[in-house]
Amino acid sequence: NRDGSDRLSKAIARFTKEDPTFRSMTDEETGETLIAGMGELHLEIYVERMRREYKVEVEVGAPKVSYREAPTQTAEYNFRHKKQTGGSGQFAHIVGKFQVLPEDNEEGEEVFLFESKVIGGRIPREYIPSVEKGFRDSLHKGPIAGYPIVGLKALLEDGSYHEVDSSDMAFQICARSCLREMFAKTNPVLLEPVMKIEIEVPTQFQGTVAGELTSRRGLIVATEMKGNMATIEGEVPLAETFGYSTDLRSMTQGQGTFTMEFSKYRRVPNSIQQEIILERKKSQLVGAK
Template sequence: LQREDPSFRAYTDEQTLQTIIAGMGELHLDVLVDRLKREYGVECNVGAPRVAYRESIREWVKAEGKIKKQTGGRGMFGHCWIEMGPLDPEVEENFIFENNITGGVIPKDFIPSVEKGIRDAMTRGVLAGYPVIRIHAKLVDGSFHDVDSSQAAFEIAGSLAFQAAAHKAGIHLLEPMMDVEVRTPESYMGDVIGDLNARRGQVGKMEDLGNLKIITALVPLSKMFGYATDLRSKTQGRAVQSMQFAKYMAVPDNIANEIIAKATGE
């Protein structure tokens, strides 16, 4: 199909693991899905793409992670204290780890294991299994056992410390926000703005371009599926829109609760 139609694209989203098909519009995709079924015998479960939500924290906290097991032979012991908080907005990195251990309370060989445990826990998420982003972690204290401590034990301790800190620091859900630009005749401007507001959009500036009005807004990606078709319907096909990713922002609590419940099956 891609060889026959250059405007059709199909790819796998690395974050959601969905197969995404993209084309010139919803009617174009409907035709392609029908061709897949009729000409190639491929049945498709079609729906809107999944939204790549993220999780993050609100404040600095201190938390402990400790594992202590004794099973008759060699045991498992790992213990660490971390301070954790959100990264400053101007920092480009997604995760910073600082080793502030003094006096050898945790041997140097085990410190990378604590970092690995935190990184692994970030990928699994805390609230709903979405990756955690924008984290600054400082390893500040801990203890070890001469025989029972190991890299695996300190990985677990790091993961436990991260999870404890995340809950204390106000873990919350983030959603991708899109910069949306709509060019519409002035007579439809009220309908366009009303529709953007109904999609939880934050309307920004409005400018003139000849006989057109240019409206810019910040809108959640989850509310933008099918927007091109709706816009054409509301403006008799006379308005056009474009959008691109802007940033992640906190999801309102009532909506976040619904997303978390759906993700966790509760």
């Protein structure tokens, strides 16, 4: 109801102000409010605060992972935007390459680089920023599964313009359409967030817990013994951690604890990438109904 929506808006406004890692957005397809944070536990705390402090009866769906789409090879583009209507038309033409950024950007931020090597006024100087803006505007939704694009460099090398029909908007539209249509040629892959995890358990449960972490596509980096306690350090994909606190409690008779923080983005294995794409398409179809 309206009153509940107002209270929810107030809660979200306060939480986003208090905590920069807590974010909120509206799903355009379903109208649902989405909240994003550093992990399942982080979000559970805020949902509980909404209920307790703001008396908002929220229904919570299953958590979803924020994947990224990244190129793996260079692709050349030669793209023309031409539209003729009654009066003046629209014209823009850009030529260049989409390249892969080096993988030292493991934060998985929305990393994008733009470089222009256009010479001799082939594209007027005032339209170069329009091309960059058009590319940037297309980064939020990649073609594989609609996730943000990262790790991309767009090189603008050449192009052409029309004295009357070219404009800032024509070059923006041209670049937007170009990235949407040509990005698939970079053979893009999905990247997933990987968490750094530290687990403390009594030594008698160490083998069970370590084995179970490996079954979640986890990687054990180090194990340390202190008295009758073992500390296991590792990495695990965020997608495999949902429900982990409950599972760890049952494996260790309630004696195991863990902490988790974001580490980096890593390429999703091919078989799992196909599953993610299918699931994403299914949810988009449901949202469109």
